[in-house]
Amino acid sequence: MSTKKNAARTEAPSAEPRWLTDEEQRVWRAYIHATTLLDDTLDRQLQRDAGMPHMYYGLLVQLAQAPGRKLRMTELARSAKITRSRLSHAVARLEKNGWVRRQDCPSDKRGQNAFLTDEGFAVLQEAAPGHVSLVRKAMFDRLSEEQVRRLGEIMCVIADGLEPTGTGADLPWLR
Template identity: 60%
Template structure:
């Protein structure tokens, strides 16, 4: 198999993407650490749960929504649980399953941290883009996500992603 090296234009685009994503993640982490005392991942868990029906999700679904490994999610939820922001419940229909539930304290923390987080997202990303570029960013990121998840005729590495389940467990009741 012959290596398909990046063109100079692709190399510049790749390096710009890597620099931007690392700097953006660092800015988000710093802001959330300073304002809320938590890393971006913890805020993302709380925010995702705040938007879920009943403010709860099965742990495997939460891992998939956040695109992180189940072990990384378990570690983060353990910490959030110690802080009283999340609690874990057993899944009644599937004894192997576990549900993460956002507590009232966790919801209050999301509501307290959200304004600063949104302002940082706006200042570090959207304030630098035109309306047309925002649409392009959504289109580009959506296409990459769909390709990595095995849609759009991409080589399906999707079965290899650590948050993907081989079979769907029954819903928790």
């Protein structure tokens, strides 16, 4: 073994981690519990009422809101925060249902666009009222206007701090 490796192993460990306080631990666990329940509730409702998981619904929403109801696959993966492989699998399932179609990108022969079909748009329009109703019931109806405002501020602070920067980051949508 090299001396450098031995020296690295015998060096004193770095500073003690900043462990969560009891209150921070309580809040963290409550957050994990609530988001897990919310994700499960939304997924079950969309599976039951629209025959799709919540992630697929999110992809259809993004396509519906895009100009011409189409996005480059890489952009769709980036905005969904998923790997290109996972997106390709999801789009294949959506294509099989007739809700999405892939198109070659005219400006880049290597790229592809995902296009929301009329049938996919109709499915989304049919699923949206039940989904929004559940989101309202599960989340917003339980909070005061002040709590909604504060929650929005808090989530923006967290998201801003986690948003990847730079081209060297190990980003799922680049895999």
